[in-house]
Amino acid sequence: MKKRLPDPEESATDAAARAAWLYYVGGLTQDQIATELGVSRQRAQRLVSKAMAEGLIHVRLEHRIAGCLALEAELKRRYDLKTVRVAPRLGEGADPTHAIAPVAASVMERFLRQPEPQTIALGTGRALRAMVEELPKINCEQHKLVSLIGNISPDGTASNYDVIMRAADKLNARHYPMPLPVLLDDPEIRRSFYALPQLKIVALLAAEADVTFVGVGQMSESAPLYVDGFISADDLREERALGAVGEIASWCFDSQGRFLESRLSRRVGGLRPGGREGAHTIGIAAGPEKVTPLRAALKGRLLNGLVTSEQTAEALLS
Amino acid sequence: MKKRLPDPEESATDAAARAAWLYYVGGLTQDQIATELGVSRQRAQRLVSKAMAEGLIHVRLEHRIAGCLALEAELKRRYDLKTVRVAPRLGEGADPTHAIAPVAASVMERFLRQPEPQTIALGTGRALRAMVEELPKINCEQHKLVSLIGNISPDGTASNYDVIMRAADKLNARHYPMPLPVLLDDPEIRRSFYALPQLKIVALLAAEADVTFVGVGQMSESAPLYVDGFISADDLREERALGAVGEIASWCFDSQGRFLESRLSRRVGGLRPGGREGAHTIGIAAGPEKVTPLRAALKGRLLNGLVTSEQTAEALLS
DNA sequence: CCAGAGTATGAGCGAATGCTCACTCATGTG
DNA sequence: CACATGAGTGAGCATTCGCTCATACTCTGG
The missing domain is CATH 3.40.50.1360 (Rossmann fold)
Known part of the structure; x- marks a missing residue:
């Protein structure tokens, strides 16, 4: 009954990246992300914070104070x-x-x-x-x-x-x-x-x-x-x-x-x-x-x- | 009683950049930013969203899905x-x-x-x-x-x-x-x-x-x-x-x-x-x-x- | 000097977030 | 085969966020 997941590690990061993209670039709420990816809201939240923790998200300030x-x-x-x-x-x-x-x-x-x-x-x-x-x-x-x-x-x-x-x-x-x-x-x-x-x-x-x-x-x-x-x-x-x-x-x-x-x-x-x-x-x-x-x-x-x-x-x- | 503000436009963006830096890089809450900058929380919130609106903040995803x-x-x-x-x-x-x-x-x-x-x-x-x-x-x-x-x-x-x-x-x-x-x-x-x-x-x-x-x-x-x-x-x-x-x-x-x-x-x-x-x-x-x-x-x-x-x-x- | 318009400010509030806790399920071990 | 272990999951809840509204303030023109 295995469907995909050739590498569980990889696909987890992948999902995290996707969630982070939706969150930071798309500006979706975590509820919407959850619906979009077909997971629970909590999971969506965890994916976003995982992406953060893994340094997938880089924020840059375009202004020299x-x-x-x-x-x-x-x-x-x-x-x-x-x-x-x-x-x-x-x-x-x-x-x-x-x-x-x-x-x-x-x-x-x-x-x-x-x-x-x-x-x-x-x-x-x-x-x-x-x-x-x-x-x-x-x-x-x-x-x-x-x-x-x-x-x-x-x-x-x-x-x-x-x-x-x-x-x-x-x-x-x-x-x-x-x-x-x-x-x-x-x-x-x-x-x-x-x-x-x-x-x-x-x-x-x-x-x-x-x-x-x-x-x-x-x-x-x-x-x-x-x-x-x-x-x-x-x-x-x-x-x-x-x-x-x-x-x-x-x-x-x-x-x-x-x-x-x-x-x-x-x-x-x-x-x-x-x-x-x-x-x-x-x-x-x-x-x-x-x-x-x-x-x-x-x-x-x-x-x-x-x-x-x-x-x-x-x-x-x- | 004027203190600084040589250019109100400039200094507003400056403050916005500073707030955004504290928020996105420092991970501070908006309350903390408010305290840090000596302004009200609402103002801190507005500064952060202003920085966003002006495109001072660039988010990049470091992962190819x-x-x-x-x-x-x-x-x-x-x-x-x-x-x-x-x-x-x-x-x-x-x-x-x-x-x-x-x-x-x-x-x-x-x-x-x-x-x-x-x-x-x-x-x-x-x-x-x-x-x-x-x-x-x-x-x-x-x-x-x-x-x-x-x-x-x-x-x-x-x-x-x-x-x-x-x-x-x-x-x-x-x-x-x-x-x-x-x-x-x-x-x-x-x-x-x-x-x-x-x-x-x-x-x-x-x-x-x-x-x-x-x-x-x-x-x-x-x-x-x-x-x-x-x-x-x-x-x-x-x-x-x-x-x-x-x-x-x-x-x-x-x-x-x-x-x-x-x-x-x-x-x-x-x-x-x-x-x-x-x-x-x-x-x-x-x-x-x-x-x-x-x-x-x-x-x-x-x-x-x-x-x-x-x-x-x-x-x-x- | 006054009046009006437009803008900035602070309070309140519903929504979103993220954290904790109890639970499940898979895996490995005695 | 039973049990321990630990990672992952979902619910509840306190906190934080961002939006709206009423108010104050400033700038400009009369």
């Missing part, structure tokens, strides 16, 4: 940046990462839409992960995605914030992950890893990247590197004693935006953000705890592009 | 088309133009995203108008928009469905409208119009267009040309007697998709859709009354691309 534009202009001038986008505030308690994600995605999309092959380097972190989540599906087989940082957690599993796989999945682009732990304690092993031909390719690509997207981590007690278990409390203390106020792709820098040479920096399994001459290096970060590291990174010209939130932009300028 | 994909593939094969998009059905009573508009816009966007200068020719009609309405703002100064058809109504006003101005406005592209009535009754006047140098430029551009977007009109009693008062009942009868089943940019064709030479065709103030060798000619049309003209146009290879609705696609294939 004046207040944010002013902040962008001022940031651009003050820090001599090439690219700046400021996302409007999303209420007090809201997660700023959530606010900047769609804006960051639209910045990345501009590069992805180029028909000329682009090499796009990616760091990691919550902000980048959220950005990639907001990307639409585009066919980008002409581009290359390259990871700046190892994707192996200390416990041996692939890192949760491994953005490059997700991105490559959505974009159908060639991708070059770093088959490397985030930190390599033994310098000998580190050297031998770096000697791998695959790694050399990745390093070469990253050095010639047209654009690099990175998160920016604070080095306070809430340092993501520490909270996520990549570095120990001792490591953190040591770096802070050396003046570290932030990190980009695990490379710590001080309040002047100078990368630190330290015990930790000699263990990092990854590449410094760089790229070819004139390339874009865009930081994606927002939140009060990011103000100090962002200010340092901008001062040291570690970044020439920025996507942040309205509050963070104000703080950076104050 | 399986059933529609199948229809696209079949249409592509059957009529040997280059581009086909089928929009999912939007309930029985819904306006099919509304359903296809966002899909058509995304097709057009693909061309607009090209950095190489494109020449894009546009017809008129409700479907094209709706498509343009759904376009996002993109800076396309490298492209040229050229109109295939005059924009002057019989009553002397600029036509309501003048899509090219709207499009150019959104895209910041150079545009070449046809400063010409839709129909020119006096052949002498027509000749002298065509001799105008401006018109020659437009004709040249249209003939070299990379892509042409046109609506497809039926020639039944509900013919848009007739309903909108461009042609008389006598004209309509005469064309139908000659076998006309549809029209593209006012050029009538028969059931085999052959353009008719007729009294009417000698009065048309416009250009035939054409374009350079290998160009795209994409028809945007949906609805039961479009099935006959679409089938004819496809048979006669007047189009090599199509954006239509699920129902229309099914009808075309049955």
Whole structure:
């Protein structure tokens, strides 16, 4: 008595997409959708929210809010940046990462839409992960995605914030992950890893990247590197004693935006953000705890592009 | 006691955009938005719906529904088309133009995203108008928009469905409208119009267009040309007697998709859709009354691309 | 300065929404 | 074969939304 459903998973998403289309584009009420699809109202509601949850629905605001534009202009001038986008505030308690994600995605999309092959380097972190989540599906087989940082957690599993796989999945682009732990304690092993031909390719690509997207981590007690278990409390203390106020792709820098040479920096399994001459290096970060590291990174010209939130932009300028 | 508001118009849209951002991206309730912006709930509601009405919010579905994909593939094969998009059905009573508009816009966007200068020719009609309405703002100064058809109504006003101005406005592209009535009754006047140098430029551009977007009109009693008062009942009868089943940019064709030479065709103030060798000619049309003209146009290879609705696609294939 | 018209604002209310809870049914396990 | 488990389903209900109406306010012309 089976009728259709070659793949129950697929057809569920299909129905969800259909319901969402009727809801958002058609403007039908959920009752009408239920009638249309021949299901109960509750099911229609669930389909719509499923479509939402699966990110099938992308909402875009076609208007640059004046207040944010002013902040962008001022940031651009003050820090001599090439690219700046400021996302409007999303209420007090809201997660700023959530606010900047769609804006960051639209910045990345501009590069992805180029028909000329682009090499796009990616760091990691919550902000980048959220950005990639907001990307639409585009066919980008002409581009290359390259990871700046190892994707192996200390416990041996692939890192949760491994953005490059997700991105490559959505974009159908060639991708070059770093088959490397985030930190390599033994310098000998580190050297031998770096000697791998695959790694050399990745390093070469990253050095010639047209654009690099990175998160920016604070080095306070809430340092993501520490909270996520990549570095120990001792490591953190040591770096802070050396003046570290932030990190980009695990490379710590001080309040002047100078990368630190330290015990930790000699263990990092990854590449410094760089790229070819004139390339874009865009930081994606927002939140009060990011103000100090962002200010340092901008001062040291570690970044020439920025996507942040309205509050963070104000703080950076104050 | 004035505080800000340099331009009340601007700041209203700004507030609307902010409210819409909070609503759609932040997922706040309208009460929360009201608190956030310091206005009443009703005002928040009005801001959100204003943002909607002004088209600040664009919703996109990131999923190609399986059933529609199948229809696209079949249409592509059957009529040997280059581009086909089928929009999912939007309930029985819904306006099919509304359903296809966002899909058509995304097709057009693909061309607009090209950095190489494109020449894009546009017809008129409700479907094209709706498509343009759904376009996002993109800076396309490298492209040229050229109109295939005059924009002057019989009553002397600029036509309501003048899509090219709207499009150019959104895209910041150079545009070449046809400063010409839709129909020119006096052949002498027509000749002298065509001799105008401006018109020659437009004709040249249209003939070299990379892509042409046109609506497809039926020639039944509900013919848009007739309903909108461009042609008389006598004209309509005469064309139908000659076998006309549809029209593209006012050029009538028969059931085999052959353009008719007729009294009417000698009065048309416009250009035939054409374009350079290998160009795209994409028809945007949906609805039961479009099935006959679409089938004819496809048979006669007047189009090599199509954006239509699920129902229309099914009808075309049955 | 006043009068009138058109527009923005806030209250109220019915409809729509989404969340929770109890239930069913299919699947897998002892 | 009985039973546990868990995903999916439908009903009820509190919340939220969007529409209408009465009112206040502003702008313009006399």
